[in-house]
Amino acid sequence: MSLPARISLLVVAFAAVVAVGAFVVLHYLFYNPPVENYASGVTPNTGATVHVVMQEDPQNTVSSHPDWVSYFIQNPQTKAWVHTTLFQVPAGSRIDMTIYGFDGCTPLRNPVWGQVTGTIGDLEYVNGKPYHQINSWSGCNVGHTFSIPGINLNVPMATPGLIQSAKPGLCATSPCQPGDPKAVPYRVMTFSFNSPHATGVYFWQCRVPCGGGFLTGFGGPMQTIGFMTGNMDVVS
Amino acid sequence: MAAEAPAPAQAGPSGEPNHGIRIFIPWLVLSVAADLVIWFVWGPHLPPGDMSSSASSQQFDIRVMAVMAAPVMLFVLIYFSYALIVWRHREGDEEDGPPIHGNTRIQATWITLTSVIVLGLFVFGTVQLIVPNGAGAGEGASPIWKPSGSTLQVQVIAQQWKFTYRYPQFGGFETTDLVLPVGQWVEFHVTSIDVIHSFWAYQLGVKADANPGVDNVAYTKINNAGSITVRCAELCGLWHGAMFDYGQAVSVSSFESWARSTEVRLAAVTKMLPPYATTYDPTVVAQMSKAMVAAGLTGAPGLYYPPTDPEQP
Numbered sequence: 001m002s003l004p005a006r007i008s009l010l011v012v013a014f015a016a017v018v019a020v021g022a023f024v025v026l027h028y029l030f031y032n033p034p035v036e037n038y039a040s041g042v043t044p045n046t047g048a049t050v051h052v053v054m055q056e057d058p059q060n061t062v063s064s065h066p067d068w069v070s071y072f073i074q075n076p077q078t079k080a081w082v083h084t085t086l087f088q089v090p091a092g093s094r095i096d097m098t099i100y101g102f103d104g105c106t107p108l109r110n111p112v113w114g115q116v117t118g119t120i121g122d123l124e125y126v127n128g129k130p131y132h133q134i135n136s137w138s139g140c141n142v143g144h145t146f147s148i149p150g151i152n153l154n155v156p157m158a159t160p161g162l163i164q165s166a167k168p169g170l171c172a173t174s175p176c177q178p179g180d181p182k183a184v185p186y187r188v189m190t191f192s193f194n195s196p197h198a199t200g201v202y203f204w205q206c207r208v209p210c211g212g213g214f215l216t217g218f219g220g221p222m223q224t225i226g227f228m229t230g231n232m233d234v235v236s
Numbered sequence: 237m238a239a240e241a242p243a244p245a246q247a248g249p250s251g252e253p254n255h256g257i258r259i260f261i262p263w264l265v266l267s268v269a270a271d272l273v274i275w276f277v278w279g280p281h282l283p284p285g286d287m288s289s290s291a292s293s294q295q296f297d298i299r300v301m302a303v304m305a306a307p308v309m310l311f312v313l314i315y316f317s318y319a320l321i322v323w324r325h326r327e328g329d330e331e332d333g334p335p336i337h338g339n340t341r342i343q344a345t346w347i348t349l350t351s352v353i354v355l356g357l358f359v360f361g362t363v364q365l366i367v368p369n370g371a372g373a374g375e376g377a378s379p380i381w382k383p384s385g386s387t388l389q390v391q392v393i394a395q396q397w398k399f400t401y402r403y404p405q406f407g408g409f410e411t412t413d414l415v416l417p418v419g420q421w422v423e424f425h426v427t428s429i430d431v432i433h434s435f436w437a438y439q440l441g442v443k444a445d446a447n448p449g450v451d452n453v454a455y456t457k458i459n460n461a462g463s464i465t466v467r468c469a470e471l472c473g474l475w476h477g478a479m480f481d482y483g484q485a486v487s488v489s490s491f492e493s494w495a496r497s498t499e500v501r502l503a504a505v506t507k508m509l510p511p512y513a514t515t516y517d518p519t520v521v522a523q524m525s526k527a528m529v530a531a532g533l534t535g536a537p538g539l540y541y542p543p544t545d546p547e548q549p
Binding site: 109110111112114115117132133135137138149150152203205207209215216217218222223229 | 393395396397398400410412429430431448473474475478502504505508509510516
Protein backbone atom coordinates (compact mmCIF):
# COMPACT_ATOMS: atom_id res chain seq x y z
CA MET A 1 0.00 0.00 0.00
CA SER A 2 1.34 3.40 -0.95
CA LEU A 3 2.19 6.00 1.64
CA PRO A 4 -0.71 8.33 0.69
CA ALA A 5 -3.10 5.42 0.87
CA ARG A 6 -1.83 4.41 4.28
CA ILE A 7 -2.11 7.99 5.55
CA SER A 8 -5.63 8.27 4.17
CA LEU A 9 -6.63 5.02 5.82
CA LEU A 10 -5.19 6.17 9.11
CA VAL A 11 -7.03 9.49 8.95
CA VAL A 12 -10.31 7.79 8.06
CA ALA A 13 -9.92 5.27 10.88
CA PHE A 14 -9.10 8.05 13.36
CA ALA A 15 -12.09 10.11 12.22
CA ALA A 16 -14.34 7.08 12.58
CA VAL A 17 -13.21 6.44 16.13
CA VAL A 18 -13.69 10.11 17.03
CA ALA A 19 -17.15 10.15 15.46
CA VAL A 20 -18.26 7.04 17.33
CA GLY A 21 -16.91 8.41 20.59
CA ALA A 22 -18.62 11.75 20.06
CA PHE A 23 -21.90 10.04 19.25
CA VAL A 24 -21.76 7.93 22.38
CA VAL A 25 -20.93 10.92 24.58
CA LEU A 26 -23.55 13.19 23.03
CA HIS A 27 -26.17 10.47 23.13
CA TYR A 28 -25.43 9.87 26.80
CA LEU A 29 -25.45 13.56 27.67
CA PHE A 30 -28.47 14.66 25.73
CA TYR A 31 -30.69 11.59 25.78
CA ASN A 32 -34.01 12.13 27.48
CA PRO A 33 -36.98 9.82 27.64
CA PRO A 34 -40.09 10.88 25.73
CA VAL A 35 -42.48 13.48 27.14
CA GLU A 36 -46.10 12.42 27.50
CA ASN A 37 -48.25 15.36 26.49
CA TYR A 38 -51.38 15.70 28.61
CA ALA A 39 -51.73 19.36 27.72
CA SER A 40 -52.67 18.89 24.11
CA GLY A 41 -56.15 20.14 23.31
CA VAL A 42 -56.73 21.58 26.78
CA THR A 43 -57.16 25.31 27.33
CA PRO A 44 -54.90 26.32 30.20
CA ASN A 45 -55.99 28.37 33.21
CA THR A 46 -59.62 27.36 32.87
CA GLY A 47 -59.75 24.74 35.60
CA ALA A 48 -60.21 22.02 33.01
CA THR A 49 -59.59 18.49 34.21
CA VAL A 50 -56.74 16.37 32.93
CA HIS A 51 -56.37 12.71 33.81
CA VAL A 52 -52.78 11.50 34.16
CA VAL A 53 -52.14 7.77 34.57
CA MET A 54 -48.92 6.24 35.86
CA GLN A 55 -47.64 3.06 37.45
CA GLU A 56 -44.67 2.13 39.62
CA ASP A 57 -43.08 -1.26 39.10
CA PRO A 58 -40.72 -3.39 41.18
CA GLN A 59 -38.40 -3.74 38.21
CA ASN A 60 -37.90 -2.47 34.72
CA THR A 61 -37.51 -5.20 32.18
CA VAL A 62 -37.67 -2.83 29.23
CA SER A 63 -34.47 -0.99 30.06
CA SER A 64 -30.79 -1.74 30.42
CA HIS A 65 -31.32 -1.72 34.20
CA PRO A 66 -33.84 -4.50 34.69
CA ASP A 67 -33.39 -4.55 38.46
CA TRP A 68 -34.14 -0.85 38.90
CA VAL A 69 -37.53 0.18 40.19
CA SER A 70 -39.30 2.51 37.84
CA TYR A 71 -42.33 4.61 37.07
CA PHE A 72 -44.15 4.38 33.74
CA ILE A 73 -46.56 6.90 32.24
CA GLN A 74 -49.50 6.04 30.04
CA ASN A 75 -49.66 7.74 26.70
CA PRO A 76 -52.90 9.78 26.72
CA GLN A 77 -53.75 8.93 23.12
CA THR A 78 -52.68 5.31 22.62
CA LYS A 79 -53.02 4.28 26.31
CA ALA A 80 -49.74 2.41 25.90
CA TRP A 81 -47.35 2.39 28.85
CA VAL A 82 -44.23 4.37 28.13
CA HIS A 83 -40.96 4.10 30.01
CA THR A 84 -40.63 7.75 30.96
CA THR A 85 -41.09 10.12 33.88
CA LEU A 86 -41.62 13.29 31.87
CA PHE A 87 -45.08 14.66 31.25
CA GLN A 88 -46.76 17.89 30.30
CA VAL A 89 -49.89 19.34 31.85
CA PRO A 90 -51.73 22.59 31.20
CA ALA A 91 -51.33 25.44 33.67
CA GLY A 92 -54.20 26.32 35.97
CA SER A 93 -55.95 22.98 35.56
CA ARG A 94 -57.19 20.22 37.79
CA ILE A 95 -54.95 17.19 37.51
CA ASP A 96 -56.61 13.90 38.38
CA MET A 97 -53.89 11.34 38.98
CA THR A 98 -54.21 7.59 38.92
CA ILE A 99 -51.14 5.62 39.91
CA TYR A 100 -51.03 1.85 39.93
CA GLY A 101 -48.69 0.62 42.65
CA PHE A 102 -47.20 -2.75 41.81
CA ASP A 103 -44.10 -2.57 43.98
CA GLY A 104 -43.62 -3.97 47.43
CA CYS A 105 -42.88 -1.95 50.52
CA THR A 106 -39.77 -0.16 51.65
CA PRO A 107 -39.93 2.05 54.73
CA LEU A 108 -39.51 5.75 54.34
CA ARG A 109 -36.27 7.06 55.73
CA ASN A 110 -38.29 9.92 57.18
CA PRO A 111 -41.81 8.81 58.04
CA VAL A 112 -43.07 12.38 57.79
CA TRP A 113 -43.41 11.73 54.06
CA GLY A 114 -46.19 9.31 54.84
CA GLN A 115 -48.37 12.41 55.09
CA VAL A 116 -50.49 13.43 52.11
CA THR A 117 -49.98 17.10 51.26
CA GLY A 118 -50.70 19.35 48.33
CA THR A 119 -53.62 17.39 46.97
CA ILE A 120 -57.19 18.63 47.00
CA GLY A 121 -58.34 18.02 50.56
CA ASP A 122 -54.88 16.69 51.45
CA LEU A 123 -56.34 13.32 50.51
CA GLU A 124 -55.45 10.32 48.44
CA TYR A 125 -57.60 7.30 47.78
CA VAL A 126 -56.18 3.79 47.91
CA ASN A 127 -58.50 1.39 46.17
CA GLY A 128 -61.20 3.96 46.79
CA LYS A 129 -60.54 4.41 50.50
CA PRO A 130 -59.46 7.89 51.63
CA TYR A 131 -56.19 8.44 53.46
CA HIS A 132 -54.53 11.53 54.94
CA GLN A 133 -51.42 9.59 55.79
CA ILE A 134 -49.91 6.12 55.57
CA ASN A 135 -47.48 4.89 58.18
CA SER A 136 -44.53 3.22 56.48
CA TRP A 137 -42.96 2.08 59.73
CA SER A 138 -45.89 0.28 61.27
CA GLY A 139 -46.20 -2.34 58.56
CA CYS A 140 -45.62 -3.12 54.95
CA ASN A 141 -47.56 -0.13 53.78
CA VAL A 142 -45.58 2.20 51.55
CA GLY A 143 -43.72 1.39 48.36
CA HIS A 144 -42.83 4.80 47.03
CA THR A 145 -44.01 8.40 47.05
CA PHE A 146 -44.99 10.77 44.29
CA SER A 147 -43.66 14.13 45.43
CA ILE A 148 -43.45 17.49 43.65
CA PRO A 149 -41.59 19.75 46.09
CA GLY A 150 -42.26 22.89 44.04
CA ILE A 151 -45.97 22.71 44.86
CA ASN A 152 -45.58 20.97 48.22
CA LEU A 153 -47.20 17.84 46.83
CA ASN A 154 -46.43 14.57 48.59
CA VAL A 155 -48.42 11.39 48.16
CA PRO A 156 -47.27 8.06 49.61
CA MET A 157 -47.84 5.11 47.32
CA ALA A 158 -49.45 2.18 49.06
CA THR A 159 -48.30 -1.36 48.38
CA PRO A 160 -50.29 -4.50 47.90
CA GLY A 161 -49.30 -5.35 51.47
CA LEU A 162 -51.46 -2.55 52.78
CA ILE A 163 -54.63 -4.57 53.03
CA GLN A 164 -53.62 -8.06 52.01
CA SER A 165 -50.67 -10.37 51.98
CA ALA A 166 -49.60 -10.71 48.35
CA LYS A 167 -48.83 -14.37 48.34
CA PRO A 168 -48.60 -14.74 44.57
CA GLY A 169 -45.65 -12.35 44.50
CA LEU A 170 -45.18 -9.13 42.67
CA CYS A 171 -45.47 -8.31 39.03
CA ALA A 172 -42.34 -9.58 37.30
CA THR A 173 -42.56 -8.08 33.82
CA SER A 174 -42.70 -4.38 33.06
CA PRO A 175 -44.84 -2.58 32.28
CA CYS A 176 -47.22 -4.36 34.61
CA GLN A 177 -50.80 -4.80 33.52
CA PRO A 178 -53.60 -3.92 35.93
CA GLY A 179 -55.98 -6.83 35.99
CA ASP A 180 -56.82 -9.48 38.52
CA PRO A 181 -55.18 -8.37 41.78
CA LYS A 182 -55.13 -11.95 42.96
CA ALA A 183 -52.88 -12.87 40.07
CA VAL A 184 -50.70 -9.77 40.14
CA PRO A 185 -51.24 -7.69 43.27
CA TYR A 186 -51.38 -3.94 43.07
CA ARG A 187 -53.05 -0.92 44.57
CA VAL A 188 -54.74 1.97 42.80
CA MET A 189 -53.95 5.42 44.14
CA THR A 190 -56.07 8.33 43.02
CA PHE A 191 -55.74 11.94 44.01
CA SER A 192 -56.19 15.39 42.51
CA PHE A 193 -54.27 18.61 42.60
CA ASN A 194 -54.32 21.93 40.83
CA SER A 195 -51.48 22.62 38.47
CA PRO A 196 -49.82 25.99 39.08
CA HIS A 197 -50.65 28.99 36.97
CA ALA A 198 -46.96 29.68 36.63
CA THR A 199 -45.57 27.73 33.73
CA GLY A 200 -42.27 25.95 34.10
CA VAL A 201 -40.65 22.66 34.88
CA TYR A 202 -41.47 21.16 38.27
CA PHE A 203 -39.32 18.19 39.16
CA TRP A 204 -40.83 15.28 41.00
CA GLN A 205 -39.23 12.48 42.92
CA CYS A 206 -39.80 9.46 45.12
CA ARG A 207 -38.83 9.90 48.78
CA VAL A 208 -38.45 6.22 49.59
CA PRO A 209 -34.79 5.15 49.47
CA CYS A 210 -35.55 2.48 46.89
CA GLY A 211 -32.26 2.63 45.02
CA GLY A 212 -31.06 -0.54 46.69
CA GLY A 213 -27.31 -1.07 46.66
CA PHE A 214 -26.61 2.61 46.12
CA LEU A 215 -25.37 5.21 48.56
CA THR A 216 -28.13 5.75 51.15
CA GLY A 217 -30.58 4.16 48.74
CA PHE A 218 -30.78 7.38 46.76
CA GLY A 219 -28.54 6.55 43.84
CA GLY A 220 -29.25 4.72 40.59
CA PRO A 221 -32.93 4.88 39.73
CA MET A 222 -33.53 7.64 42.30
CA GLN A 223 -31.31 10.05 40.42
CA THR A 224 -32.02 8.96 36.87
CA ILE A 225 -34.68 10.65 34.77
CA GLY A 226 -36.99 7.98 33.43
CA PHE A 227 -36.97 5.82 36.56
CA MET A 228 -37.89 7.28 39.95
CA THR A 229 -37.66 10.99 39.25
CA GLY A 230 -38.75 13.24 36.44
CA ASN A 231 -40.34 16.49 35.43
CA MET A 232 -43.85 17.84 35.26
CA ASP A 233 -43.76 20.51 32.58
CA VAL A 234 -46.54 23.04 33.14
CA VAL A 235 -47.36 24.77 29.86
CA SER A 236 -49.83 27.36 28.69
CA MET B 237 5.63 45.96 47.52
CA ALA B 238 6.28 48.55 50.17
CA ALA B 239 9.94 47.53 50.24
CA GLU B 240 10.25 48.63 46.64
CA ALA B 241 8.90 52.08 47.35
CA PRO B 242 11.52 54.79 47.25
CA ALA B 243 11.84 56.56 50.58
CA PRO B 244 11.24 60.29 50.56
CA ALA B 245 14.55 60.70 52.40
CA GLN B 246 16.32 58.96 49.56
CA ALA B 247 15.57 61.56 46.99
CA GLY B 248 17.44 61.02 43.81
CA PRO B 249 19.57 63.55 42.04
CA SER B 250 19.10 67.18 42.77
CA GLY B 251 15.72 68.44 41.55
CA GLU B 252 14.06 65.04 41.89
CA PRO B 253 10.53 65.51 43.28
CA ASN B 254 9.55 63.99 46.60
CA HIS B 255 7.86 60.86 45.30
CA GLY B 256 6.78 59.71 48.73
CA ILE B 257 4.67 62.81 49.33
CA ARG B 258 3.28 62.73 45.80
CA ILE B 259 2.10 59.15 46.42
CA PHE B 260 1.05 59.59 50.04
CA ILE B 261 -1.28 62.60 49.65
CA PRO B 262 -3.58 61.21 46.95
CA TRP B 263 -3.53 57.84 48.73
CA LEU B 264 -4.61 59.45 52.00
CA VAL B 265 -7.39 61.50 50.40
CA LEU B 266 -8.73 58.59 48.38
CA SER B 267 -8.48 56.18 51.31
CA VAL B 268 -10.43 58.42 53.62
CA ALA B 269 -13.08 59.00 50.96
CA ALA B 270 -13.31 55.31 50.12
CA ASP B 271 -13.56 54.27 53.74
CA LEU B 272 -16.30 56.81 54.43
CA VAL B 273 -18.26 55.59 51.42
CA ILE B 274 -17.74 51.95 52.39
CA TRP B 275 -18.76 52.43 56.00
CA PHE B 276 -21.70 54.79 55.65
CA VAL B 277 -23.06 54.25 52.13
CA TRP B 278 -22.18 50.73 51.03
CA GLY B 279 -21.90 49.12 54.46
CA PRO B 280 -25.56 48.98 55.41
CA HIS B 281 -26.29 47.14 52.16
CA LEU B 282 -23.53 44.56 52.40
CA PRO B 283 -24.59 40.93 52.68
CA PRO B 284 -26.10 39.19 54.51
CA GLY B 285 -27.92 42.23 55.93
CA ASP B 286 -28.95 42.78 59.52
CA MET B 287 -31.97 40.55 59.98
CA SER B 288 -30.40 38.63 62.84
CA SER B 289 -27.63 38.94 65.40
CA SER B 290 -25.34 36.71 63.38
CA ALA B 291 -26.18 38.45 60.10
CA SER B 292 -25.53 41.93 61.47
CA SER B 293 -22.32 40.67 63.05
CA GLN B 294 -21.18 39.27 59.71
CA GLN B 295 -22.10 42.51 58.00
CA PHE B 296 -20.04 44.41 60.58
CA ASP B 297 -17.11 42.06 59.93
CA ILE B 298 -17.31 42.62 56.20
CA ARG B 299 -17.49 46.39 56.70
CA VAL B 300 -14.39 46.33 58.88
CA MET B 301 -12.57 44.12 56.37
CA ALA B 302 -13.54 46.37 53.50
CA VAL B 303 -12.45 49.50 55.36
CA MET B 304 -9.08 47.89 56.07
CA ALA B 305 -8.64 46.48 52.59
CA ALA B 306 -9.49 49.65 50.67
CA PRO B 307 -6.37 51.65 51.69
CA VAL B 308 -4.13 48.67 50.92
CA MET B 309 -5.69 48.19 47.51
CA LEU B 310 -5.56 51.93 46.80
CA PHE B 311 -1.89 52.08 47.72
CA VAL B 312 -1.11 49.27 45.29
CA LEU B 313 -3.08 50.92 42.50
CA ILE B 314 -1.72 54.43 43.13
CA TYR B 315 1.86 53.23 43.42
CA PHE B 316 1.48 51.13 40.29
CA SER B 317 -0.02 54.02 38.34
CA TYR B 318 2.59 56.47 39.63
CA ALA B 319 5.42 54.13 38.65
CA LEU B 320 3.96 53.62 35.19
CA ILE B 321 3.66 57.36 34.60
CA VAL B 322 6.67 58.87 36.38
CA TRP B 323 9.25 56.11 36.12
CA ARG B 324 8.45 54.90 32.66
CA HIS B 325 11.26 54.44 30.16
CA ARG B 326 11.81 57.57 28.11
CA GLU B 327 13.14 57.85 24.60
CA GLY B 328 16.95 58.01 24.57
CA ASP B 329 17.39 57.21 28.25
CA GLU B 330 19.92 54.34 28.37
CA GLU B 331 21.13 55.01 31.91
CA ASP B 332 20.89 52.31 34.59
CA GLY B 333 18.92 52.96 37.73
CA PRO B 334 20.71 53.73 41.00
CA PRO B 335 22.11 50.68 42.88
CA ILE B 336 19.86 50.32 45.92
CA HIS B 337 20.85 47.86 48.65
CA GLY B 338 17.79 47.89 50.88
CA ASN B 339 16.29 50.37 53.28
CA THR B 340 16.00 49.37 56.91
CA ARG B 341 13.35 51.91 57.75
CA ILE B 342 11.07 50.85 54.91
CA GLN B 343 11.57 47.18 55.66
CA ALA B 344 10.84 47.64 59.35
CA THR B 345 7.76 49.71 58.57
CA TRP B 346 6.51 47.13 56.10
CA ILE B 347 7.01 44.18 58.48
CA THR B 348 5.44 46.05 61.38
CA LEU B 349 2.42 47.24 59.44
CA THR B 350 1.66 43.88 57.85
CA SER B 351 2.15 42.09 61.16
CA VAL B 352 -0.20 44.48 62.93
CA ILE B 353 -2.80 44.04 60.19
CA VAL B 354 -2.62 40.23 60.17
CA LEU B 355 -2.52 39.83 63.95
CA GLY B 356 -5.25 42.43 64.34
CA LEU B 357 -7.45 40.48 61.94
CA PHE B 358 -6.69 37.30 63.86
CA VAL B 359 -7.79 38.83 67.14
CA PHE B 360 -10.76 40.57 65.53
CA GLY B 361 -11.92 37.35 63.85
CA THR B 362 -11.64 35.35 67.06
CA VAL B 363 -13.55 37.93 69.07
CA GLN B 364 -16.20 38.09 66.37
CA LEU B 365 -16.73 34.34 66.63
CA ILE B 366 -17.20 34.52 70.39
CA VAL B 367 -19.26 37.68 70.84
CA PRO B 368 -22.24 36.72 68.66
CA ASN B 369 -22.32 33.15 70.04
CA GLY B 370 -20.58 31.39 67.21
CA ALA B 371 -21.50 33.92 64.53
CA GLY B 372 -24.24 31.71 63.11
CA ALA B 373 -21.88 28.88 62.19
CA GLY B 374 -22.29 25.26 63.23
CA GLU B 375 -20.37 24.63 66.43
CA GLY B 376 -20.83 20.88 66.58
CA ALA B 377 -22.73 18.95 69.20
CA SER B 378 -21.05 20.71 72.16
CA PRO B 379 -21.00 24.41 71.38
CA ILE B 380 -18.42 26.50 73.16
CA TRP B 381 -20.19 29.79 72.65
CA LYS B 382 -23.88 29.77 73.51
CA PRO B 383 -26.33 32.44 74.59
CA SER B 384 -27.52 32.66 78.15
CA GLY B 385 -31.17 32.15 78.94
CA SER B 386 -33.83 30.17 77.17
CA THR B 387 -33.70 29.32 73.48
CA LEU B 388 -36.15 28.04 70.93
CA GLN B 389 -34.91 24.71 69.64
CA VAL B 390 -35.45 23.98 65.97
CA GLN B 391 -34.13 20.79 64.45
CA VAL B 392 -33.18 21.00 60.81
CA ILE B 393 -33.35 17.60 59.12
CA ALA B 394 -31.75 17.50 55.69
CA GLN B 395 -32.60 14.81 53.19
CA GLN B 396 -32.42 14.46 49.45
CA TRP B 397 -33.72 17.03 48.48
CA LYS B 398 -35.63 18.89 51.13
CA PHE B 399 -35.21 20.41 54.57
CA THR B 400 -37.77 19.61 57.21
CA TYR B 401 -37.99 21.34 60.58
CA ARG B 402 -38.85 19.79 63.90
CA TYR B 403 -39.91 21.73 67.00
CA PRO B 404 -39.20 19.60 70.09
CA GLN B 405 -40.67 22.18 72.49
CA PHE B 406 -44.01 21.91 70.71
CA GLY B 407 -44.61 18.19 70.85
CA GLY B 408 -41.91 17.40 68.31
CA PHE B 409 -43.99 18.09 65.22
CA GLU B 410 -42.16 18.13 61.91
CA THR B 411 -42.99 20.38 59.00
CA THR B 412 -41.60 21.73 55.76
CA ASP B 413 -42.32 25.28 56.97
CA LEU B 414 -39.61 27.23 58.79
CA VAL B 415 -41.24 29.80 61.06
CA LEU B 416 -39.20 31.64 63.70
CA PRO B 417 -39.92 34.32 66.29
CA VAL B 418 -38.34 37.77 66.36
CA GLY B 419 -36.33 38.73 69.44
CA GLN B 420 -35.70 35.24 70.78
CA TRP B 421 -32.54 33.16 70.59
CA VAL B 422 -32.95 30.24 68.22
CA GLU B 423 -30.93 27.07 68.70
CA PHE B 424 -30.65 25.16 65.43
CA HIS B 425 -29.82 21.47 65.62
CA VAL B 426 -28.75 20.58 62.11
CA THR B 427 -28.46 16.98 60.97
CA SER B 428 -28.96 14.80 57.92
CA ILE B 429 -30.56 11.43 57.40
CA ASP B 430 -28.76 10.55 54.19
CA VAL B 431 -25.81 12.27 52.52
CA ILE B 432 -24.03 15.47 53.53
CA HIS B 433 -25.91 18.73 53.09
CA SER B 434 -25.47 22.26 54.43
CA PHE B 435 -28.20 24.38 55.97
CA TRP B 436 -27.76 27.97 54.81
CA ALA B 437 -30.35 30.49 56.01
CA TYR B 438 -29.04 33.44 54.07
CA GLN B 439 -30.74 36.43 55.72
CA LEU B 440 -30.03 34.98 59.17
CA GLY B 441 -26.34 34.56 58.49
CA VAL B 442 -26.63 30.96 59.60
CA LYS B 443 -24.71 28.25 57.81
CA ALA B 444 -24.16 24.83 59.33
CA ASP B 445 -23.12 21.53 57.79
CA ALA B 446 -25.79 18.86 57.87
CA ASN B 447 -24.03 15.54 58.25
CA PRO B 448 -25.62 12.15 58.96
CA GLY B 449 -25.20 11.10 62.56
CA VAL B 450 -24.02 14.56 63.62
CA ASP B 451 -25.87 17.16 65.69
CA ASN B 452 -24.49 20.51 64.54
CA VAL B 453 -25.68 23.39 66.73
CA ALA B 454 -25.87 27.01 65.60
CA TYR B 455 -27.40 30.05 67.30
CA THR B 456 -28.96 33.26 66.12
CA LYS B 457 -31.34 35.92 67.35
CA ILE B 458 -33.67 37.51 64.82
CA ASN B 459 -33.89 41.29 64.82
CA ASN B 460 -36.54 41.92 62.19
CA ALA B 461 -39.53 40.12 60.72
CA GLY B 462 -39.30 39.05 57.11
CA SER B 463 -38.67 36.28 54.64
CA ILE B 464 -35.78 33.85 55.00
CA THR B 465 -34.20 32.06 52.06
CA VAL B 466 -32.90 28.60 52.90
CA ARG B 467 -30.59 26.79 50.52
CA CYS B 468 -28.51 23.66 50.61
CA ALA B 469 -24.89 24.74 50.29
CA GLU B 470 -23.37 21.32 49.73
CA LEU B 471 -23.62 19.49 46.42
CA CYS B 472 -25.89 16.61 47.37
CA GLY B 473 -27.14 14.94 44.22
CA LEU B 474 -29.30 15.38 41.15
CA TRP B 475 -31.74 17.92 42.57
CA HIS B 476 -29.33 19.80 44.84
CA GLY B 477 -30.09 22.98 42.93
CA ALA B 478 -33.76 22.65 43.82
CA MET B 479 -33.13 22.08 47.51
CA PHE B 480 -34.32 25.41 48.81
CA ASP B 481 -37.29 26.88 50.59
CA TYR B 482 -38.46 30.07 52.21
CA GLY B 483 -39.05 30.62 55.88
CA GLN B 484 -40.67 33.41 57.84
CA ALA B 485 -39.62 35.43 60.85
CA VAL B 486 -42.69 36.66 62.70
CA SER B 487 -43.60 38.20 66.01
CA VAL B 488 -43.44 36.04 69.11
CA SER B 489 -47.22 35.98 69.44
CA SER B 490 -47.68 35.00 65.79
CA PHE B 491 -45.07 32.30 66.17
CA GLU B 492 -46.70 30.91 69.30
CA SER B 493 -50.04 30.86 67.55
CA TRP B 494 -48.60 29.11 64.49
CA ALA B 495 -46.68 26.57 66.54
CA ARG B 496 -49.65 25.67 68.74
CA SER B 497 -52.03 25.28 65.80
CA THR B 498 -49.49 23.31 63.78
CA GLU B 499 -48.82 21.02 66.72
CA VAL B 500 -52.51 20.20 66.84
CA ARG B 501 -52.93 19.96 63.08
CA LEU B 502 -50.00 17.55 62.69
CA ALA B 503 -50.68 15.49 65.81
CA ALA B 504 -51.57 12.39 63.82
CA VAL B 505 -48.46 12.72 61.68
CA THR B 506 -46.27 13.31 64.73
CA LYS B 507 -47.37 9.94 66.08
CA MET B 508 -45.75 8.30 63.05
CA LEU B 509 -42.40 9.96 63.74
CA PRO B 510 -39.63 8.48 65.84
CA PRO B 511 -39.12 10.14 69.24
CA TYR B 512 -37.23 13.38 69.00
CA ALA B 513 -33.48 12.80 68.99
CA THR B 514 -30.53 14.92 68.03
CA THR B 515 -29.62 12.44 65.28
CA TYR B 516 -31.43 9.64 63.51
CA ASP B 517 -29.89 6.35 62.48
CA PRO B 518 -31.62 4.95 59.39
CA THR B 519 -30.67 1.43 60.38
CA VAL B 520 -33.18 1.61 63.24
CA VAL B 521 -35.71 1.06 60.51
CA ALA B 522 -34.50 -2.52 60.49
CA GLN B 523 -37.64 -3.22 62.48
CA MET B 524 -39.50 -2.60 59.24
CA SER B 525 -37.75 -5.46 57.57
CA LYS B 526 -39.52 -7.85 59.89
CA ALA B 527 -42.84 -6.41 58.87
CA MET B 528 -41.95 -6.79 55.22
CA VAL B 529 -40.78 -10.35 55.68
CA ALA B 530 -43.96 -11.12 57.54
CA ALA B 531 -45.95 -9.71 54.66
CA GLY B 532 -43.96 -11.75 52.17
CA LEU B 533 -43.16 -8.73 50.08
CA THR B 534 -40.00 -7.25 48.76
CA GLY B 535 -39.23 -4.56 46.26
CA ALA B 536 -37.02 -5.45 43.35
CA PRO B 537 -33.80 -4.51 45.13
CA GLY B 538 -34.79 -6.48 48.20
CA LEU B 539 -35.49 -5.30 51.67
CA TYR B 540 -34.41 -2.05 53.23
CA TYR B 541 -30.66 -1.89 52.93
CA PRO B 542 -28.83 -3.70 55.69
CA PRO B 543 -26.43 -2.01 58.13
CA THR B 544 -23.51 -3.01 55.90
CA ASP B 545 -24.81 -0.62 53.29
CA PRO B 546 -24.41 2.01 51.97
CA GLU B 547 -22.21 0.63 49.30
CA GLN B 548 -21.50 1.70 45.80
CA PRO B 549 -22.40 -0.76 43.05
